[in-house]
Amino acid sequence: MHRGVDAPRTPAVGGSAAAEQAPAKPPDTGAHLQQRFDALIADDERIEPRDWMPTGYRKTLIRQIAQHAHSEIIGMQPEGNWITRAPSLRRKAILIAKVQDEAGHGLYLYSAAETLGVDREDLLDLLHEGKQKYSSIFNYPTLSWADMGAIGWLVDGAAIMNQVPLCRCSYGPYGRAMVRVCKEESFHQRQGFDILHTLSHGTPAQQAMAQDAVDRFWWPSLMMFGPPDERSAHTAQSTAWGIKRLGNDELRQRFVDICVPQARALDITLPDPDLRWNENRGHYDFGAVDWAELTRVIKGDGPCNEQRIQRRRSAHEEGAWVREAADAYARKHHNSSAAEALA
């Protein structure tokens, strides 16, 4: 069934440039509005769509929520790649359901973004033109069935780590969307772990497949938390605004700490010779992440960047006549029912 979206909608006000014209912002009373906003943030209260908010806050949220929504939609592709080839009917059903969930997440998030005065069509255009980004993890190819396991375990696992704190995000519609999303992500993570567990306890070929998938996805998963805090352009301001609750490095560390024992349970080796328990820190130490690779992939030079955007664009372009037909039909039938009402 179509999944509903819980984020309240406000009428879309055209292009993303309209985001600058905060609908509820009367320019003359700026100081006291700012005070009220600051007080809400200080009290850990939620900002709602009709509340006044600083332009920078609105812009940051639009960028972040759009990027998050795009990640859900682009993220359907690496896994969608295996729907027709899943090795059992049960796995096929689980995979279809998961990819369908990701599409639903995209919709909740576009709706949350729309409460800030942009609309989905414009955000999609920005994605298709390469003007808005999505998580760089989805620019890696899925080369074997085991990648469905590695993605569920590591990529959905990292997403949960990032998203649980976002449930407390100061912007109400985003926080509420995250609560729904997180429930489904934990199912995604478990099914990924289960795929890998089955493979790593299967035939030698299956075990090798599982190890290879983790070898390829481990480091890109660590990059999902973003660059180190001292290099992150947005972290400090987002933290002050209650959008971001925990730093990139702290989240990454928590993720590593959770994954190490799970990898052991899977009988899979994490591809990092420097990974070891540090008694003093009470955490696992891990090797240096190749930040140059992250920068390169974000800038477009990853194995699948071109292909992912191309797929999105062609789906959108080839579907244009369908969407136009739906609009034309709705107009005709709206008009004719209005005419009947008048007759």
Add this chain to the structure above:
Amino acid sequence: MSASTTAVPAGDLVRTAFAGYLLGLADDSLILAQRLGEWVTRAPQIEEDIALANIALDLLGQARTLLACAGKVEGLGRDEDDLAFLRDEREFRNVQLVEIPNGDFAVTMARQLIFSGYQYELYRALLTSTDPMLAGLAAKAVKEVAYHRDHAVQWVRRLGDGTDESHTRMQTGLDHTWPYVEELFERAPGVAALPRIAADPASLRPAWDSFIGTVIAEATLTIPQPTWRARGGRAGYHTEYLGHLLPEMQYLHRAHPGASW
């Protein structure tokens, strides 16, 4: 529902006929689910990625129940995966309609309209099957298929009565898929041996005709008059397309004989 609740009819002929009948129903759902799965990430809008995935999931669920049951009736120890992944082209019993390529969205919606319209009448008829498994499956599936049919009807109306381009494409979609209609309502040889268990496909035709006729007229479209018709799917005689769909679906399972997933 468990396949063991099937009232397996006595006698080898009937048993073979029943297994074949179940396989026909199962394969229709399985192959169409496979085709709809190809749409995911390629749909005209995200809502349709979700809707088509959802329909594929329902069909896959029906296929799994039916395959498991066919395996039991057949009595050779084959489970749902053995039947889905280890049979060759000539052993598939689905109608040809479900195996043809997706084409554009109009072709897919034409196929959905035809097939969900047929499945709706089929499962309604099977509600009163004397076989408890089939009656139980039908009770669940008829609700799913009512949604599939409604989804197709809405799109056929929108596309038929939308823009000039969509009207032309929708009519072309109907023209392209209509040669595969007759086969759906043909009496398969085994069905005569299964009175009150199976539904006679020919008996589903009048309700289908009247429903589809209304939808096509509302959509300002015309019922095609094809010059040829497909035949033979239920006997394992398929289009060339199936021989490309199956290797993609089956290769991984076959590459690791005996492995569990």
